[in-house]
Amino acid sequence: MTKVTMTVNGKPRTAEAEGRTLLVEWLREGLRLTGTHVGCDTSQCGACVVHVNGEAVKACSVLAQEIDGAEVTTVEGMANADGSLGKIQQAFQDYHGLQCGFCTPGMVMSTAALLKDNPKPTEAEVRHYLEGNICRCTGYHNIVKAVMAASGQEVAPVAAE
Ligand code: FES
Numbered sequence: 001m002t003k004v005t006m007t008v009n010g011k012p013r014t015a016e017a018e019g020r021t022l023l024v025e026w027l028r029e030g031l032r033l034t035g036t037h038v039g040c041d042t043s044q045c046g047a048c049v050v051h052v053n054g055e056a057v058k059a060c061s062v063l064a065q066e067i068d069g070a071e072v073t074t075v076e077g078m079a080n081a082d083g084s085l086g087k088i089q090q091a092f093q094d095y096h097g098l099q100c101g102f103c104t105p106g107m108v109m110s111t112a113a114l115l116k117d118n119p120k121p122t123e124a125e126v127r128h129y130l131e132g133n134i135c136r137c138t139g140y141h142n143i144v145k146a147v148m149a150a151s152g153q154e155v156a157p158v159a160a161e
């Protein structure tokens with residue numbers, strides 16, 4: 001075991017890691033930041049997406065020791081300072097972009113990365129960018145609406161269910 005320290009959601013955090021400890025395990029088990037989910041063992045689902053040094057990364061595909069000293073943002077870091085939902089999270093709630101919520105942390109983190117690089121994406125660009133995030137529940141339409149709304153673009157209201 002080696003002590004690994006990273007700046008997580010703006011604060012220095014330290015926890016032990018074995019050489020094989022994945023970033024997602026380090027966050028969930030070492031720091032108890034359980035908002036980052038594990039939905040597969042093949043690096044396909046995107047439930048584990050976090051930002052490492054400003055880039056969206058699948059936290060199940062990175063070893064914690066390899067990025068000792070990195071700056072990491074998880075979904076817990078996406079809320080406003082007063083604890084209320086951040087803009088992207090609020091848009092997912094407003095546009096019913098989630099059902100079970102399992103994929104949502106990864107969706108939110110991928111959306112944040114997309115909007116940083118492309119603040120006004122088209123729907124096609126949103127769908128293309130989120131290809132690495134799998135949702136079993138929503139059929140994606142409301143996720144796309146949520147992302148469009150989070151980018152400040154006009155979105156047709158969600159039909160009542
Ligand atoms: S848990 Fe990382 S991609 Fe599925």
Ligand code: FES
Binds near residue numbers: 104135138
């Ligand atoms: S809301 Fe259930 S997996 Fe996406």
